[in-house]
Amino acid sequence: MAGAKVAASAELPSGGDFRATAERMKAALLAQAGASPGDILRSVASGFGAKMVPFADAVVTDISCHGKGVNSLLPTVRTVIDVGDLYTKALRIDGQGNLVKFVLSGKCAGGSGRILKVMAKVLHLRVEELGELSLKSKERVEFNTGCAVFAESEAVSRIAEGTAKEDLLAGLHRALAAQVDALALRLGIEKDVAVVGGGARDAGLVKALEEIRGYPLLAPEEPHMTAALGAAIIASESPKA
Numbered sequence: 001m002a003g004a005k006v007a008a009s010a011e012l013p014s015g016g017d018f019r020a021t022a023e024r025m026k027a028a029l030l031a032q033a034g035a036s037p038g039d040i041l042r043s044v045a046s047g048f049g050a051k052m053v054p055f056a057d058a059v060v061t062d063i064s065c066h067g068k069g070v071n072s073l074l075p076t077v078r079t080v081i082d083v084g085d086l087y088t089k090a091l092r093i094d095g096q097g098n099l100v101k102f103v104l105s106g107k108c109a110g111g112s113g114r115i116l117k118v119m120a121k122v123l124h125l126r127v128e129e130l131g132e133l134s135l136k137s138k139e140r141v142e143f144n145t146g147c148a149v150f151a152e153s154e155a156v157s158r159i160a161e162g163t164a165k166e167d168l169l170a171g172l173h174r175a176l177a178a179q180v181d182a183l184a185l186r187l188g189i190e191k192d193v194a195v196v197g198g199g200a201r202d203a204g205l206v207k208a209l210e211e212i213r214g215y216p217l218l219a220p221e222e223p224h225m226t227a228a229l230g231a232a233i234i235a236s237e238s239p240k241a
Helices: 018-033 062-073 114-123 127-134 148-160 165-187 203-213 223-237
Strands: 079-083 088-093 099-104 193-196
Touching (some): 062 223, 099 165, 114 148, 165 203, 193 223
Antiparallel strands (some): 079 088
């Protein structure tokens, strides 16, 4: 909605009870905005567990929400790559953020952000540390597999051989970036290209993608929140009577 501003924004781990988490999120947002439940005109839920949100007026796919959210922040973008925890998605959008086409990765964690969590555990690091550390690499390791299970085993062996963590991470990012890029190529890439999702917060992964693509990629300031923003935009475009 033209001229609209974000009144409140919050993050909570989903946990095992999506319904309870949604209620806590609602309370946190209302408190931050200085509003009451009666001030809410319309709510849209999206993503995993969206159907468990008791107060949602509508459920919209995260793919559609990403389109609207990215378009509001980066209007020149036509291809969006969402590197999430469970899946990686590539989508094409038009000039209004409407979904044109999309492709979804398989269930293997090797093609999603989940492999970053696996590797962080192996290396005894926080996920947030991986990207910057990988940028310090002087001799990137070449991974022989794109499978998360075998990559974990290979990483353990490499560490035992004395391989530097940053070199291992640079290789991991390159391997993941190659899978992500292959997914985007299946879709058909049209510039500008944006990277969103938790994976977009990893500077090492974004750099690896840019090296493969051969040009800079765009990323919103809070790339993991674009679907939430898109859901709010969709809600604002269809208010209750």
